[in-house]
Amino acid sequence: MVLQKIFRAVIMGPPGSGKGTVSARITKTFGLNHISSGDILRASINAKTEFGLLMKACIDQGQLVPDDVMSRLILSDLRAMDHSSWLLDGFPRTVSQAEALDGAFTVDSVINLDVPFQTIKQRLTSRWTHLPSGRVYNIDFNPPKVPGFDDVTGEPLVQRDDDTPDTVTRRLKSYETQTEPVLEFYRSKGMLETFSGTETNKIWPHVEASLHKKFSSFNQRVA
Numbered sequence: 001m002v003l004q005k006i007f008r009a010v011i012m013g014p015p016g017s018g019k020g021t022v023s024a025r026i027t028k029t030f031g032l033n034h035i036s037s038g039d040i041l042r043a044s045i046n047a048k049t050e051f052g053l054l055m056k057a058c059i060d061q062g063q064l065v066p067d068d069v070m071s072r073l074i075l076s077d078l079r080a081m082d083h084s085s086w087l088l089d090g091f092p093r094t095v096s097q098a099e100a101l102d103g104a105f106t107v108d109s110v111i112n113l114d115v116p117f118q119t120i121k122q123r124l125t126s127r128w129t130h131l132p133s134g135r136v137y138n139i140d141f142n143p144p145k146v147p148g149f150d151d152v153t154g155e156p157l158v159q160r161d162d163d164t165p166d167t168v169t170r171r172l173k174s175y176e177t178q179t180e181p182v183l184e185f186y187r188s189k190g191m192l193e194t195f196s197g198t199e200t201n202k203i204w205p206h207v208e209a210s211l212h213k214k215f216s217s218f219n220q221r222v223a
């Protein structure tokens with residue numbers, strides 16, 4: 001579906017709930033630009049920038065990067081994109097970040113993936129990532145065509161340093177204490193749409209249908 005106006009969405013959900021997986025399907029189907037805060041941070045770590053190395057300590061311990069750093073980073077990337085439609089994945093993650101985003105941009109849709117923590121723990125230990133693109137694979141769910149290598153570039157896949165069982169537990173804890181209040185922030189504004197389940201393939205048709213509906217009414221309002 002071709003969009004006639006800028007459409008801006010946020011995708012939320014606990015670590016491993018499938019934000020990256022669903023985002024890839026949304027960008028393919030609807031052509032939004034995918035901006036993943038985690039991918040941006042991992043690119044800085046991979047490039048061994050001073051900033052990246054500082055942030056790596058936080059990330060590897062399953063802690064959040066400080067709000068002011070994160071909001072500055074993401075908002076400046078969004079401003080640079082100016083007249084584009086985008087889908088934000090991994091930001092905002094605290095109420096302070098949500099307020100910063102709210103002050104700078106109008107968000108048209110907030111998608112919340114609600115997946116049980118038990119399901120997530122199993123998934124993350126068998127995740128393989130192509131760091132330069134952020135493409136994710138899973139040994140059980142969507143294995144790469146050649147084990148250990150990215151389907152598109154043929155480059156090696158890695159396991160994220162923060163996907164160890166202990167760090168996953170800490171990330172889930174931080175999600176409960178720091179990110180769940182953001183759901184309330186958007187719920188109280190009537191913007192939150194929650195999709196519950198344990199399988200992305202069952203959740204996705206509902207997300208797709210909801211976005212199709214939103215995009216249609218959005219285009220009608222513009223026309």
Ligand code: G5P
Nearest residue numbers: 015016017018019020021037038065090127138141199200
């Ligand atoms: P990230 O990178 O934002 P998380 O923790 O929010 O990391 P993550 O781990 O990237 O989220 P996801 O994107 O929600 O998970 O999930 P995914 O990668 O698509 O799917 C997980 C796995 O499950 C994959 O292997 C996938 O193939 C598989 N899978 C998907 N669906 C199914 C299914 O139906 N069945 C099965 N069997 N498998 C499936 O953030 C990382 C860190 O960066 C910092 C923090 O330290 C954070 O911990 N950070 C921030 N700090 C402060 N503020 C922010 N805004 C920050 N953003 C990032």
Ligand code: MG
Nearest residue numbers: 019020036038
């Ligand atoms: Mg992700």
